[in-house]
Amino acid sequence: MSKIATDQIKLGSAITAARCHEVQTTLGQRDVPEFDQLVLIGMAVRVALHIRGLPLIEYEILKLVCNHYLDIPSTVLPRILALLSEIEFVYLTTKRKTIKSVLPNVPYYDDLYRGVGDYIDTEASFTEQEQLALAIVNRLAAAPDNSDRLQAALGADQKLYRRNIQIGLEGGFLVVRRHRGRDIIINPVYFSENAEIFADHVAATNSADVAQLLSTLKQHQGWPLELIKANARIDRIDIKPDQLILLERLAQEGMIKPPAIATTYSGKNHFLFTPTPTAANLSPLKREIHERAMAIVSAVRQGQLLPQQYSIRSPAAVISALRRNLRLSRATTEFSQQYKSLVRLRIGQLIHVGNDYYEFRIIDTEENKEALDMAYSLVTTGEYEGLEVDDEARRALLQSDPDYVESLVAAEHLRQRESVSLTEEQEYQLSNLLLKVTS
């Protein structure tokens, strides 16, 4: 058995399913002749994620939504549904050989990936190119790596490896940055934020340290940088000087800066998070919700780790209480400083109740509730859930009238076209306008 194949087994079939999904999401409608099962399984996960929990869907609607929102060609959809039906993730009603409707029966939580993983174990066989792509993507999910080191670590054949990197670059699921005379390969799903800093740091040191640092940070999302610097540790885990440098660079030079809170009693603190995974379809709204979630975690961490008088013992319990009651049961003198960033982001309000005491209340909107849910999973599991699901696609799938969905899709197409189809004259006018703005 080749080294790659062994790696594949080590990967675990559930993780393989997740990686297939990431690669396929980034590929979109680009076709890679070498990939077959990888794309099929990736698409199956994508469909499953979007139909989970929905009632019966007419096939015609599913076809439209898959094509338009999920980049899944209509001709491939029956194959994907056959796969999902085989693992009982869907029940199909058919007339002769035509699929009429699809009833989702997709399991929740990680059981989705485990279910597809079981299919991979028993039914799927990946080509050597696919195996290598999955192994590369998986290693790079933990940290970017030096290209030569990566090839050596995977024990991959030079020609095969080169072609695979080429596919990755063209398909958009790999990115190469050159730093300090070395080619650093990045998995953009995990490291599109501040990619340059990560790449440069890996070129200067090594990827194992970065991977270890991020894994620690994942368990302690929103830990304050100043506290890490003072103790040279995150909670009880020691941080090496090199790792600290990376954290400082992220806070100082990063394009995406970590949230910060300034208080009179503990100064200005940056709260650190692992980079946001960017599924290709991460909508601006999801990104905003994610930013709100990080702000919530930061405010709660401030109360937990850098309080003046009122310390928070369990961040998860506080977030959970906020989600349930949309307010905290007591008023304190610290809330006005601790939660002021949340007021700025329109997440909550500070109500003055006398002297220096303030009460904190959440503004009751769907976005804020979703941000609280996301904040809760950040402090409990360190991971983000639901980022991979396109809410518009779900809304369209919930419609029972194919004509209506068709009109939704058509409107969307129109919008897209409007944004790109400028006439030459319009382009000229636009460039003039821009010149005026920048002059």
Add this chain to the structure above:
Amino acid sequence: MIINDRRQKQAALAYVISKGWFPQIELIIQPPRSANRKPYEITDIDVYGAAPDELSGYRSIVFDCKGGRQASAVTRAMWLKGLMTYLDAEWGICVLADQKMIPSDHREAAGELGVSLMTLSEFDVFAQATDGSSEMPISHLANIDHWGTYIKIGEKYPQLQAAVDFSRGKYWALASGGDAVRHSITLLRQLRGELDPAKREHLVAFGDVLALFLFGLAKVGHRLFRAYLQPASRNELDAVLLPYMYGGRESYSLVEQLTLLIERRPRLHGQAEIAFPEWDSFLQLTRSLLDAPMQALAAPLLAREVAWSFFESSPGFEFAQMLARSKRQTGKFCLQAAKYLGTAAKLPPEFADQFSRIFLMIQVPD
């Protein structure tokens, strides 16, 4: 028996179903904690309805149907009030024969007790005015003859008498949704060797337990949702669901300790593994219900409607289709629950398959 006061019962039953409430006929009241070896039957309720309610889960309504002229109307109301208290029901309706004169003072006194007194023809007016109908919808469940056949199933298949007794009596004395779920599974597991999918009555019995199982599970789901919405992680749901199934943390701890004692071997962190059948699938089913917990409250009615269809050799499914299409998740919940029960009770696969086929078919638009 059903044959007595049949017209009133038929009207009350049809009304309950047309309102979308979960019905039970000839419900035998047993004490929740019996002092005798064999539970003593206190009395019975002619027609019972459980109305899905977004705030409280289900609200109970009891119907008393009396055809004769003997008992005074207000005496019936007093008796019904006692039953209502016993069952925590909010409303009682006495449907009396048309010949019966109901004095205004009786109506007034009954009204004070939360009981409405009316004759059969008044009941028709009442049904129309409250958006229900006492005329029989095209529903298998609203056919009172089928209920008669069901109650007598034990005469033809004595081994199924336990299922009928459970459905009419013991089930309704169970305190919580979790109890109802566990006892429903246990009953099917006990009947496992007897149930034969080739016999229509056996399919009815399976479907009936399925409906009762869903009735308990919908209550659990409703309560879970109010407290936790949709738990974000599998571990969180796992941690809260198991104690719910055993009626609270205390009872759960007791079961846990007993399991440890019986197994006589220590486990990691001192926790015993409670053998809840097919726990993973059950957890997924419960999580699924949390996507639409209010619709889940309507699922038991659909399950029982489909169960009753097996009384007929070539049934129609108009009413079931109407239910499944008006609340689009109910058909799926029924299908998932049928699959779960079939596996958990290790029944021949034809049981779940036959029901699943219908649950799927009724959801598909024409």
